[in-house]
Each structure stands twice: as structure tokens, then as C-alpha cells.
Amino acid sequence: MVQREESAKAAAFRAEVRAWLEANLPKGWGTPEYVPLPRGSREAHEFGKEWTKKCYDAGYTGFGYPKEYGGTERPREEIQIIREEFGRTGQPPGPSSLGLLIAAPTLMAAGQEWQKKRFIPKILSGEESWCEGFSEPDAGSDLANIQTTGVRDGDEWVVNGQKVWSSASAFADYGMLVMKTDPDAPRHRNLTYFFFDCKSPGFSRRPLKQMSFDAEFGEMFFDNLRVPHENMLGELNRGWYVAMATLAAERGGGATAGSGGGMMAAAGGARGRMALYGVSSIIELARETKRYGKAVWDDPVFRQKIAQIAIEVEAASASGQRMMARRRKGQLIDEMVSITKNWNAEMRQRRGDMVMEIIGAYSQLIRDSKYAVNDGTWVYDMLRSRGATIEMGTSEINRNIIAERVLGLPR
Amino acid sequence: MVMDYSFSEEQEMLRTMARDFLAKECPKTYVREMMEHDEKGYSPEVWKKMADVGWLGLVFPEEYGGTGMGFRDLMILGDEMGRAMLPGPFVSTVLLVGMPILMAGTEEQKKEYLPKIANGDMIGTLAVLEQDGDLWPGSIKTTASRRGDEYIIRGKKLFVPDAKAADVMLCAARTKRAEEGSEDGITLFLANAKDHAVWPTELKTMDMTRKQYEVDLNNVAVPAANIVGELHQGWPVIKKVALQAAAFLTAEMAGGMDWVLETTVEYLKTRIAFGRPLGSFQALKHRIADVCSDCEMGRSLMEWAALCMNSDSTDVPVAVSMAKAFCADAYLRATNAGVQLHGGLGFTWDHDMHLYFKRARANNTAFGDSNYHRELVAQYLNAEVL
Numbered sequence: 001m002v003q004r005e006e007s008a009k010a011a012a013f014r015a016e017v018r019a020w021l022e023a024n025l026p027k028g029w030g031t032p033e034y035v036p037l038p039r040g041s042r043e044a045h046e047f048g049k050e051w052t053k054k055c056y057d058a059g060y061t062g063f064g065y066p067k068e069y070g071g072t073e074r075p076r077e078e079i080q081i082i083r084e085e086f087g088r089t090g091q092p093p094g095p096s097s098l099g100l101l102i103a104a105p106t107l108m109a110a111g112q113e114w115q116k117k118r119f120i121p122k123i124l125s126g127e128e129s130w131c132e133g134f135s136e137p138d139a140g141s142d143l144a145n146i147q148t149t150g151v152r153d154g155d156e157w158v159v160n161g162q163k164v165w166s167s168a169s170a171f172a173d174y175g176m177l178v179m180k181t182d183p184d185a186p187r188h189r190n191l192t193y194f195f196f197d198c199k200s201p202g203f204s205r206r207p208l209k210q211m212s213f214d215a216e217f218g219e220m221f222f223d224n225l226r227v228p229h230e231n232m233l234g235e236l237n238r239g240w241y242v243a244m245a246t247l248a249a250e251r252g253g254g255a256t257a258g259s260g261g262g263m264m265a266a267a268g269g270a271r272g273r274m275a276l277y278g279v280s281s282i283i284e285l286a287r288e289t290k291r292y293g294k295a296v297w298d299d300p301v302f303r304q305k306i307a308q309i310a311i312e313v314e315a316a317s318a319s320g321q322r323m324m325a326r327r328r329k330g331q332l333i334d335e336m337v338s339i340t341k342n343w344n345a346e347m348r349q350r351r352g353d354m355v356m357e358i359i360g361a362y363s364q365l366i367r368d369s370k371y372a373v374n375d376g377t378w379v380y381d382m383l384r385s386r387g388a389t390i391e392m393g394t395s396e397i398n399r400n401i402i403a404e405r406v407l408g409l410p411r
Numbered sequence: 412m413v414m415d416y417s418f419s420e421e422q423e424m425l426r427t428m429a430r431d432f433l434a435k436e437c438p439k440t441y442v443r444e445m446m447e448h449d450e451k452g453y454s455p456e457v458w459k460k461m462a463d464v465g466w467l468g469l470v471f472p473e474e475y476g477g478t479g480m481g482f483r484d485l486m487i488l489g490d491e492m493g494r495a496m497l498p499g500p501f502v503s504t505v506l507l508v509g510m511p512i513l514m515a516g517t518e519e520q521k522k523e524y525l526p527k528i529a530n531g532d533m534i535g536t537l538a539v540l541e542q543d544g545d546l547w548p549g550s551i552k553t554t555a556s557r558r559g560d561e562y563i564i565r566g567k568k569l570f571v572p573d574a575k576a577a578d579v580m581l582c583a584a585r586t587k588r589a590e591e592g593s594e595d596g597i598t599l600f601l602a603n604a605k606d607h608a609v610w611p612t613e614l615k616t617m618d619m620t621r622k623q624y625e626v627d628l629n630n631v632a633v634p635a636a637n638i639v640g641e642l643h644q645g646w647p648v649i650k651k652v653a654l655q656a657a658a659f660l661t662a663e664m665a666g667g668m669d670w671v672l673e674t675t676v677e678y679l680k681t682r683i684a685f686g687r688p689l690g691s692f693q694a695l696k697h698r699i700a701d702v703c704s705d706c707e708m709g710r711s712l713m714e715w716a717a718l719c720m721n722s723d724s725t726d727v728p729v730a731v732s733m734a735k736a737f738c739a740d741a742y743l744r745a746t747n748a749g750v751q752l753h754g755g756l757g758f759t760w761d762h763d764m765h766l767y768f769k770r771a772r773a774n775n776t777a778f779g780d781s782n783y784h785r786e787l788v789a790q791y792l793n794a795e796v797l
Contacts, residue, residue, distance in 0.1 A: 075626070114524075119566045138600040178508075279792065279796075280795075280796045281790055283793070283796045284796065297793075300786070301786070302787070303786060303789040304782060304789070304790065306783050306792075307736070307785040307786070307789040307792065308736075308785060310733070310788060311712070311733045311736055311737050311785070311788060311794055312708070312737075314712065314715070314733055315709075315711055315712050315733075315737060316708070317707035318711035318712055318714065318715040319415075319707055319708055319711035321414055321416050321711075322416040322710075322711050322714060324416075325415060325416035325417040326415065326416075326417075329417060336707070339703065339704045339707050343704055343706065345706065396693075396697070398700075399696060399697040399700040399701070400693065400696060400700075401696075401698060402700035402703050402704070403690070403696035403697070403700045404696070404699075405704055406703060407672075407676045407699060408676070408680070409676065409679055409680060409690035409691065409696055409698070410680065410687075410688050410690055411689075411691065
């Protein structure tokens with residue numbers, strides 16, 4: 001949003017990335033002519049895989065991972081430019097996969113060497129998709145109450161139970177799974193983290209429709225699913241701690257996605273122009289929209305609100321860069337990512353609400369409706385953002401984390 | 412562009428030194444002594460020590476008696492001063508008189524005044540605001556008319572900080588007729604604040620750590636040589652000064668917010684109610700978690716503004732306005748939570764929280780409040796989004 005001064009070398013690289021995007025983004029991208037594939041559909045998923053591969057092959061993704069696991073190495077400044085440029089144009093959503101957000105960071109943190117070598121490269125390239133199986137009907141924020149059980153049988157574990165609200169489960173090739181492996185051990189010390197092949201017998205899944213009209217998550221059922229012992233991630237009965245690390249990675253990704261930044265490994269947050277680069281779109285919308293015969297942008301009340309959102313976006317971006325500087329010096333408390341996560345999720349809701357105020361009666365019209373503003377994308381984002389304060393740890397859980405882990409208050 | 416938010420070793424040292432200095436020289440007993448019992452609101456001994464450690468001339472070039480450091484360094488001091496609630500005329504003297512002389516003064520003026528400020532031998536202040544209390548050219552009704560080699564200044568200024576402590580007063584006056592609100596025709600004069608025609612009367616203000624005055628200018632004679640900048644062209648200088656001062660205040664506010672957060676967290680950890688530490692209650696955890704977020708975001712915008720100021724980036728206006736708008740509101744929220752979470756103690760005069768609450772109020776209105784800066788942000792965005 002805000003243009004900053006930079007060196008000739010950086011400017012040249014920026015031009016290169018920009019030209020690549022112009023040449024490779026789908027036809028009509030960023031204009032009303034572009035009709036996105038239906039969210040949650042198989043075609044959208046396949047298209048996302050191809051797009052991710054294209055970006056990876058061009059060297060615009062895969063940061064933060066060592067070369068032997070398929071990672072892309074680049075100077076920090078180039079990575080930032082790539083993120084900014086991808087954030088500026090927005091980009092089509094990737095496949096519905098939690099590979100980059102959760103699986104790869106978890107494999108890095110807890111995986112065995114063969115697991116890292118086998119799975120991380122195909123996550124980075126988008127070829128294989130992953131989903132997560134954490135939440136259950138009776139284990140949401142109280143994740144430790146997981147009831148899905150695994151019983152060891154030779155080199156395998158026999159799994160029975162159910163997961164729910166599992167993101168990206170519909171088309172995943174692999175699933176991550178946290179289950180109870182010791183019925184007698186105390187809370188937090190009775191869970192183990194595994195991954196499994198979604199083609200295995202005994203596994204079935206069902207999409208779950210969200211209030212946003214689409215189905216990005218689903219239910220997963222395990223009926224004597226057999227998972228090889230070698231698929232264990234981390235130690236036996238220490239799955240809670242692996243999951244906590246995973247969730248921190250997830251929040252880190254979610255934290256940067258809304259701010260024009262982008263995940264460490266992905267080029268952008270893959271949430272499209274509206275979510276990533278909302279402010280200029282909102283200003284354009286406010287200029288074009290008339291309420292009571294007057295352009296919204298000329299209304300001082302709306303100007304104040306739009307400027308405030310711009311300030312909050314910029315604050316998140318500055319905070320992200322400051323966190324990077326502190327991390328380099330070992331001065332960052334990891335749980336501070338909860339601040340960023342809540343900030344972006346709650347800002348996204350405020351932004352969505354404000355846009356509804358701008359478009360007034362038209363805020364009722366959703367996708368495919370004749371008069372829907374921007375084919376209902378704004379309305380979709382307003383609805384979808386209700387999930388942002390629930391997924392990856394609710395805002396309330398994150399406030400507890402801030403209070404307890406960042407500020408040191410007693411439990 | 413990627414900005415490096417890390418601090419150099421020298422900057423870390425400056426911060427540590429400032430914190431130690433202020434812990435020693437500016438405990439709350441000192442703050443309260445100055446605010447309640449000292450007419451000028453500062454101690455000349457502490458002022459002299461600040462000069463000795465090089466703070467008063469920190470950003471002035473060496474040829475004018477300064478140490479030639481950057482604006483980010485100055486903001487590190489502001490950060491620590493805000494945390495310590497330093498009373499006295501630092502902003503008035505350094506930001507509101509030193510900086511405009513450095514920016515727009517003649518070589519003679521720089522040589523004469525900047526070393527005096529750096530040495531701690533001269534206190535200054537800026538008299539701009541008048542009856543409507545707003546920072547805009549239409550507010551200026553005070554006039555200056557030419558008489559031989561002098562100008563005669565007539566009018567009434569309000570919200571003039573540290574006027575009784577000041578030796579010199581930089582004063583904005585109309586020097587020619589113009590349409591209301593026109594920037595043209597306003598001139599800055601460096602007046603002798605001790606002149607018998609300068610009458611300061613203290614305003615009873617909520618934030619007592621920074622004294623403010625009503626100042627009657629009853630035909631104050633100022634030599635034409637004391638014009639700072641060009642005749643009729645004072646307003647652009649005032650705008651730049653206000654921008655720098657606003658940037659400095661964001662640092663003060665970020666430092667103050669950190670004090671509020673740390674003090675409140677400590678209280679929540681130690682105060683027992685219903686047999687448990689207060690901080691174990693979720694309602695209170697969530698409130699303080701929000702203060703923590705505000706501190707993080709406010710500080711980040713402040714640091715962005717500091718980096719922009721330091722490199723004289725074209726982003727300075729937008730960065731400062733964003734930081735000022737955000738920090739001004741966030742400081743109010745933080746101090747409001749600070750009072751609330753301390754309960755009865757927080758509402759008590761003897762607890763220091765209200766000092767920060769009141770400073771937050773004062774800093775919010777100073778150099779453009781949050782609504783003013785948000786409108787500026789909207790204007791910058793308008794120019795950027797084509």
C-alpha cells in the first residue's frame with residue numbers, strides 16, 4: 001500500500017516479479033471479468049495445485065526450508081519483495097491443503113529424516129495435499145479431550161473415532177491425526193501425533209457446509225483404519241506437545257496472511273485480493289459507491305473508518321517486520337504470534353462489517369445474484385471472517401495465551 | 412521496502428543509559444515534586460545533567476554544539492522519557508525551538524541558539540495555538556506589524572507549554588492580511604520570553620507534569636533579524652515542526668504504554684482476591700491481553716515512523732500520521748484499562764496510573780488528535796490509490 005524507497009537492484013527484481021505475475025496470473029485476474037472457480041470444488045482444488053507448482057518452479061515459494069527438503073533459498077529482501085508483489089496483485093487460491101500451513105512445519109519440527117525428505121518437497125510444490133484432524137465433536141478449544149483412539153497391533157495402529165471441522169479434508173492425499181494412545185495416562189500425556197494416507201481402507205470423509213455457503217472443512221471417520229507405526233510424528237504419548245508446535249505454526253501463517261505479508265513458505269496468503277490487499281480496493285469501492293446521492297469516500301465518517309483499517313493493516317505489517325528483527329536477535333517470545341493472529345482475524349471482521357456499511361442494501365446479495373457487488377466477494381469475506389476468530393485457536397484462547405505465555409499471568 | 416527494525420549496539424546502549432539515568436534522576440517522587448510544588452515544572456540540576464549526557468543537542472550537528480545523532484535516536488530518548496513520565500520543557504525546548512531553528516534558521520541564529528540549547532543554558536517554547544485550540548492557519552489572529560527594524564507583536568496565545576520556564580518564545584503571528592485559513596502571511600518570530608510585554612498566566616491543566624500557559628503579547632518588540640525562516644512563510648515550518656513533535660510524542664506514548672502494561676501485569680500477579688491472584692481471572696486476562704496487543708501495534712507503527720524520520724523518507728507524513736492516530740487512541744485505551752484493573756487503587760491520587768492517564772489525554776490532542784491524523788491518512792491514501 002505505502003510505497004517505500006528502495007535500491008535499483010531491488011527495484012529491478014520487483015519489476016521481474018511483477019512481469020512474471022502479469023504473464024502467469026489467470027486471464028482477467030484482478031478485473032470483474034475474472035470468474036473464480038467455485039470455492040471448495042474439485043476444479044478449484046486442481047487449479048490451485050497447478051498454480052502452486054508454477055510459483056514453486058519459478059522460485060517464488062518454498063522459503064524457510066533447507067534445500068535438501070526442496071526449499072528455495074533467496075536473500076531476505078527478495079523474499080519480502082516477492083511477498084509484497086504477490087500481496088499487491090493478490091493471487092488465486094492454492095489447493096485446499098494444510099500442507100504449507102501445518103504439515104511441513106510439523107514435519108520440520110518433529111519428523112524423522114525419511115519423513116522430511118519424502119513429504120516436504122511435494123508439499124512445497126503443491127503436488128500432495130494435506131488435511132488436519134484435531135478437533136472432535138467434544139474437543140474444540142479443549143483439544144486435550146480428544147476421544148479418537150489408537151490401539152497398537154504389531155507394526156500398525158488401529159484407529160477408531162471421528163474428527164470434525166477438519167480443514168481441507170475433502171481432497172487431501174494425507175491427513176494429520178492426533179489420537180489417544182494411552183487410555184490411562186493423564187491429560188496432555190496420552191496423545192500421539194500420526195499422519196495417514198487418505199486412500200487407506202477404514203477412512204471416510206464428508207464435507208461440512210459452513211455459514212459462508214461453502215465447504216472448506218469436513219468430517220472424518222475412522223473405522224478400524226490401520227496406520228503404520230513409522231508414520232508417528234514425534235514421540236509416543238507426546239502428541240499434545242507436537243500439536244502445540246503445529247498450532248503455533250498455523251497461527252504464524254494465519255497471522256501474516258491478512259496483512260499483505262504472506263506465509264513463510266507460500267508467496268502470499270492465497271486468499272485473493274480482497275483479503276490481502278483490502279485497503280485500496282475499499283477506497284475504490286468507496287469512490288464508486290454513492291449513498292444518498294453522495295460518494296461514500298467524501299463522507300468524513302467513512303473516511304475515518306477506512307483510514308483506521310489502513311492504519312491497522314500497516315501496524316500488522318510493521319509488527320511482522322519488527323518480529324522478524326527480534327527473532328533474528330533471539331528476543332522474540334514465540335507466543336506473540338497470538339497477538340498477530342487475533343489482530344488480523346478481528347481486523348478482517350471489522351473490515352468486512354465496514355464494507356457492508358458502505359454497500360448498504362446490496363450487502364444482502366451473495367454470489368450469482370444479479371446485482372451482487374463484485375460477485376458477492378465482499379459479502380463472502382465478511383461471512384468467512386467469522387471463522388477467522390475461531391480457527392487456529394479462538395480469539396479467547398489466544399488472549400489466554402497472550403496473558404499467560406507472553407505476560408506471565410498465572411493459569 | 413524491507414526495513415530493518417533492529418537496533419544498533421549504540422542504540423541499545425543509548426536506551427540502557429537513558430533508562431538508568433531516568434531511574435536515578437526521575438523517580439516518581441521527582442515527577443510529583445515538579446508537578447505539585449515547582450512553579451516551572453522542572454529542576455535546573457536535572458536539566459544540566461541532561462545537557463551533560465548530550466540529550467539536549469542529540470540531533471544537532473556537532474558544529475552547533477550537538478552530537479549529530481539521528482531522529483530515531485531522539486525517539487529512543489522519547490520512549491524512555493514517556494515511560495519515566497519526565498516532567499519539564501524537553502519537547503518545548505528541543506523539538507519546538509531547536510528543531511525549527513535547525514530547519515529554517517539563519518546561520519547566525521543556529522550559531523547563537525543551538526549551542527545554548529545543547530548546553531542547557533536556554534529554555535524555549537513555541538506559541539502557536541490561539542483561542543480555537545486547533546492547529547490550522549485560520550487560528551492565528553495574533554499580528555506582527557513592522558516598526559523600523561522591529562516587529563510589534565500583539566495578541567493572545569493559548570496552550571503554550573512551559574512559558575514561565577522559557578527564555579525564548581517562538582511565536583507565530585500574521586504579518587499580512589490573507590483569506591481565513593490561508594497559510595500565506597504567517598511569520599515565526601523568536602521573542603524574548605522574559606520581555607516585560609510577555610505575560611504568561613498558568614492554565615490549570617489536567618496533566619500537571621507539563622505546564623501550559625495563556626500568554627498575552629502586549630506589543631512585544633522583536634528585531635526583524637529574529638524572524639525564523641522567511642517572512643510570511645512560517646506556516647510550512649510550523650507544519651514540519653508539528654510533524655516532528657508528533658513523531659516524538661508517539662515514542663513517548665509507546666514508552667508510557669509499556670509502563671502501564673508492565674505495572675498492571677505486576678499488580679495482576681500480586682494482588683489477591685477471592686483467594687487467587689487477580690491475573691488468574693479470565694476477564695482480566697483478556698483485558699490486559701488487549702493492552703498488550705495495543706502496545707505491540709502502537710510500538711510497531713512508532714518504530715516505522717522513527718525509521719522513516721531517520722532516513723528522511725517520503726513516507727514520513729503517512730507514517731507519522733498513522734502512528735500518531737493509532738498511539739493516541741491506544742494510549743487512552745491502555746491507561747483506561749490500567750486504572751480499571753487497579754480498582755480503587757487505580758482511582759487514587761497517590762497511585763501513579765492517573766499521571767499516565769492524563770498524559771495520554773494531553774498527548775492525544777497535542778499536534779493533531781487521532782481524528783485529525785486519520786483524515787490526513789485518508790488524504791495520503793487518496794493520492795496513492797489511483
